[in-house]
Every structure is written in C-alpha cells, then in structure tokens.
Amino acid sequence: MSRKYFGTDGIRGKANEAPVTAEIALAVAKAAGAHFLRGSHRHTVVIGKDTRLSGYLLEPALTAGFVSVGMDVVILGPMPTPAVGMLTRSMRADMGVMISASHNPYEDNGIKLFGPDGFKLSDAVEMKIERRLQDIDSIPVATSAKLGRARRLDDALGRYIEFVKNTFPKDLRLDGLKVVIDCANGAAYKVAPTVLYELGANVIPVAVTPDGFNINKDCGATSTALMQEAVVAHGADIGIALDGDADRLILADEHGQIVDGDQVMALIAKTLQSADLLKGGGVVATVMSNMGLENYLKDLGLDLIRTPVGDRYVVQAMREQGYNLGGEQSGHMVMSDHTTTGDGLIAALQVLAALIRADRPASEVVRGFIPLPQLLENIRITSGVPLDDVLGLSVVKEAILAGEAQLNGSGRVLIRKSGTEPLIRVMAEGEDSDLVRTVVSEISATITSAS
Known part of the structure; x- marks a missing residue:
C-alpha cells in the first residue's frame, strides 16, 4: 500500500489544500484516535502548534475528530515540537499531535503524531492509520454520553521551561554571557528567551513577534542573516537560531560566522565522551552529514552511523542500536537522555555549557573540524512529473555516475527527493571545491532539462 498522506515527517502541504485541510485533519484525528484507543481508561491526546495562521484551522478540526471517538483533548497552544513529545509522556497521554510545517513558510502546515512514549510514530504505525483513512466511515464514533472533552493546559509553557532548564548542568550559570536568540517568529518565541534569561544570560531576542504570517520569514535556522547581524551589532558571545517549531538550531560564533549541526554534534559528542x-x-547522523565529521569522530575512536534524512530515522537507529546522541547537519539534535525528538533549545544549552567551562570564545570551541567542501542544490520540479520518474531516467542516472567518476573515490554524490516539497536535492562533497561545484552543476542541469 502506497502512502497517500504521510511523508518524511508526518503530513505536510499547503494549508487548506489536500492533504492539509480541516476535513482531512478531522479524519486523521478519528483514524489516529481509533488506533490508540485501548483499555477502559479515559483516553487523552495532547495537541500543540506553532504560530501559523492555519493553526486556527487545524487545531479545532483535530480536536473535533479526537472528541468524536471519545478521546479527551489537552490543548497546549504555541509550543515547540519537542515539548509535545515531552508532555505526551509526562501527562501519560495516549498520543500527541504537533501542528507545524517546521521550517517551511507560513502558507504550509502539517500534522506530526507522537505515540504514548513521546516518540514520533514509526512507518508501520503510520501505515495502519493510512489504512483506516481509506475507510473512514467504518470507524466507530462515541455515543453522546462518551464524547471526549477538551481543555487548555494553562501552565504548559512553565512545565516545558522547567524541563529544559533541568537539562543544564546544575553547577553552571550563564552569567556574563551575551546571547542572541532568534525564535523564527515561531513556537519558541516565549519559552526560549525565558529559559536563557532564567539561567542568567544577557538575552537579545529577535524574531519573537509572530503574527501568523512571518514564521521563518527572513529569520530562524533556515535564514540566519538576522541572527548573524544581531550577534555582530550587539557584540554577543554567540547566536542561536531556532526554526519554526524549535526542533532544530543553527549557531553563529562571536564573529557572526555560521556553525552547523555537524559541528554541534562534534562538540556534544566530545563533551559526553x-x-x-x-x-x-x-x-x-544522516547521509547529509559532512565527511569531516566522520573523520573527526574516527580520530576520537567513535563511529558515525548514517541514516536516511529525517530526525525520526535518526531516533529509530539510536533506539535500536543503543546510542544517546544523534542529529542532522540541518540542526536537529537528539539527546535521548533528555528528549524523544530533536530539541534545538536543549542542544543549545549543551553548547553554552561547553562555552562556560572552556572560558574561551565560541569560535575556538564550536569548530572541532574543518569540513570537506560540500555543495547542495535544490531542483524544484514544476512539471507534475513524479520525482521518482525523473530520477529513474537513464540520462539522469548517467549524469550521476559521471559525477561519481569525476570524484574518483575522494568524495561522494547524494541525490534524493525531498519528503516535504517537490524538490530533488543534489549534493556532492570532496577535497576539491571546484570539482564539487562542477559535479553538482552538471547533475542539476541534467535533472532540470529532463524534467
């Protein structure tokens, strides 16, 4: 059975267009709720969202769907994705839902589902929900007397703030540290500055005035210029940029120079070791992580396990193989001793702790290795041709083989389709930056002309 609704990270698309409509959201809630109904206890689902305008469309639709099958709903309001995972587990809820399209613009939205353990659902469980959606009218609904109830959790922000602070070393404070925090006008616009302030930092918040339309717009982890400029302008020690649902981060050192997720993983790995x-x-980590990270870890006597792109695949491998640190170059950092999914704020606190202990500038602490030249280009497919069909064309396959031959074992080529947008991502890395640029350019040109 093919996947009609679920992609790399839940359900995602243009708001008020299939599959992100109120009607489908209601059906997803009924199907997911029916899947998690078990036992005679009062069943509960926790629902959080980011700051997109369309959250007002999806939140009541999901609430209605869950209530209709007899589940009580706890509404969190704007909260980071990792907070939903944490509160689902903390409140002994039967499942959790995050309404967010993460780093995408406001026009998009999505639905991420969590199981009672606070982890994102596996492919197998998502497929079971997909099957229920194929025959939605067969899902039994509750009688009038057994409908669920909905209530708002007024202290949700405080619960998450305390949880995050408790991951910071008890013997440290952030006194004297000037920190720029860019909240992407998203879900962490209240909690992130508060956490840093309460730990003693001199906090310079930016992108903390969401209006429903400005989430991720020229700010946040995918558009870091605002954060970089603020670091330099205020003479800050470090900059932190979160994305719209705060499950990823990108840093800037005191000079405003970017520090990506690979460097963050390297620092945290060395600290934990x-x-x-x-x-x-x-x-x-994923297939996107730089070979420089792999070489750095090897020098520390550590392995790098690679997974497909997507933090839930990272988490799956961590759980199966007993690792407690994983992440993505894009900034998802999973520290399973604390969280069930990527948490940009908790990861940032680990970096800040390392800065305090080292008592050296960020530029000297957060760059453990020199990355190999790496280039990523996104090719948007607008012809309506399925991405798999484009990648399956012989001319595209030949271009990829030719690129790999040019690198001649000194690098690698990675071609993959986006799980959230109609994009084909072309990445190459190697020791020769000019050669890497040529390989990416040639493959991208071939894909563009073929589609």
Missing part, C-alpha cells in the same frame, strides 16, 4: 556519558560508541 569526556564525561563518560556517550552511549553506543559513536553518533547517529
């Missing part, structure tokens, strides 16, 4: 707290003998 030094404290004898790193489990599994290495780090889990």
Whole structure:
C-alpha cells in the first residue's frame, strides 16, 4: 500500500489544500484516535502548534475528530515540537499531535503524531492509520454520553521551561554571557528567551513577534542573516537560531560566522565522551552529514552511523542500536537522555555549557573540524512529473555516475527527493571545491532539462 498522506515527517502541504485541510485533519484525528484507543481508561491526546495562521484551522478540526471517538483533548497552544513529545509522556497521554510545517513558510502546515512514549510514530504505525483513512466511515464514533472533552493546559509553557532548564548542568550559570536568540517568529518565541534569561544570560531576542504570517520569514535556522547581524551589532558571545517549531538550531560564533549541526554534534559528542556519558560508541547522523565529521569522530575512536534524512530515522537507529546522541547537519539534535525528538533549545544549552567551562570564545570551541567542501542544490520540479520518474531516467542516472567518476573515490554524490516539497536535492562533497561545484552543476542541469 502506497502512502497517500504521510511523508518524511508526518503530513505536510499547503494549508487548506489536500492533504492539509480541516476535513482531512478531522479524519486523521478519528483514524489516529481509533488506533490508540485501548483499555477502559479515559483516553487523552495532547495537541500543540506553532504560530501559523492555519493553526486556527487545524487545531479545532483535530480536536473535533479526537472528541468524536471519545478521546479527551489537552490543548497546549504555541509550543515547540519537542515539548509535545515531552508532555505526551509526562501527562501519560495516549498520543500527541504537533501542528507545524517546521521550517517551511507560513502558507504550509502539517500534522506530526507522537505515540504514548513521546516518540514520533514509526512507518508501520503510520501505515495502519493510512489504512483506516481509506475507510473512514467504518470507524466507530462515541455515543453522546462518551464524547471526549477538551481543555487548555494553562501552565504548559512553565512545565516545558522547567524541563529544559533541568537539562543544564546544575553547577553552571550563564552569567556574563551575551546571547542572541532568534525564535523564527515561531513556537519558541516565549519559552526560549525565558529559559536563557532564567539561567542568567544577557538575552537579545529577535524574531519573537509572530503574527501568523512571518514564521521563518527572513529569520530562524533556515535564514540566519538576522541572527548573524544581531550577534555582530550587539557584540554577543554567540547566536542561536531556532526554526519554526524549535526542533532544530543553527549557531553563529562571536564573529557572526555560521556553525552547523555537524559541528554541534562534534562538540556534544566530545563533551559526553569526556564525561563518560556517550552511549553506543559513536553518533547517529544522516547521509547529509559532512565527511569531516566522520573523520573527526574516527580520530576520537567513535563511529558515525548514517541514516536516511529525517530526525525520526535518526531516533529509530539510536533506539535500536543503543546510542544517546544523534542529529542532522540541518540542526536537529537528539539527546535521548533528555528528549524523544530533536530539541534545538536543549542542544543549545549543551553548547553554552561547553562555552562556560572552556572560558574561551565560541569560535575556538564550536569548530572541532574543518569540513570537506560540500555543495547542495535544490531542483524544484514544476512539471507534475513524479520525482521518482525523473530520477529513474537513464540520462539522469548517467549524469550521476559521471559525477561519481569525476570524484574518483575522494568524495561522494547524494541525490534524493525531498519528503516535504517537490524538490530533488543534489549534493556532492570532496577535497576539491571546484570539482564539487562542477559535479553538482552538471547533475542539476541534467535533472532540470529532463524534467
């Protein structure tokens, strides 16, 4: 059975267009709720969202769907994705839902589902929900007397703030540290500055005035210029940029220079290893992580396990193989001793702790290795031709083989389709930056002309 609704990270698309409509949201809630109904207890689902205008469309639709099958709904309001995972588990809820399209613009939205353990659903469970959606009218609904109830959790922000603060070393404070925090006008616009302030930092918040339309717009982890400029303008020690649902981060050092997720993973891995707290003998990352990270970890006697792109695949490998640190170059950082999914704020606190302990500038602490030249180009397909069909064309396959031959074992080529947008991502890395640029250019041109 093919997947009609679920992609790389839940359901995502243009708001008020299939599959992100009120009607489908209601059906998804009924199907997911029916899947998690078990036992005679009062069943509960926790629902959070980011700051998109369309959250007002999807939140009541999902609430109605869950209530209709007899589940109580706890509404969190704007909260980071990792907070939903944490509160689902903390409140002993039967499932959790995050309404967000993460780093996408406001026009998009999505639905991410969590199981009672606070982890995102596996492919197998998503497929079971997909099957229920194929025959939605057969799902039994509750009688009038057994309908669910909905209530708002007024102290949700405070619960998450305390949870995050408790991941920071008890013997440290952030006194004297000037920190720029860019919240992408998204879900963490209240909690992130508060956490930093309460730990003693001199906080310079930016992109903390969401209006429903400006989430991720010229700000946040995917558009870092605002954060970089603020670091330099205010003479800050470090900059932190979160994305719209705050499950990823990108940093800037005191000079405003970008520090990506690979460098963050390297720093946290070394810190945990030094404290004898790193489990599994290495780090889990995706196929996108730079070979420089792999070489750095190897020098530390650590392994790098690669997975497909998507933090839930990172988490799956971590759980199966006993690792407690994983992440993505794009900034998802998963520290399973604390969280069930990527948490940009918790990862940032680990970096800030390392800065305090080292008592050196960020530029000297957060760059553990020199990355190999790497280039990524996104090719948008607008012809309506399925991405798999484009990648299956012989001319495209020949271009990829030719690119790999040019690198001649000194690098690698990675071609993949986006799980959230009609894009084909072309990436190459190697020791020769000019050659890498040529390989990406040639493959991208072939894909563009073929589609």
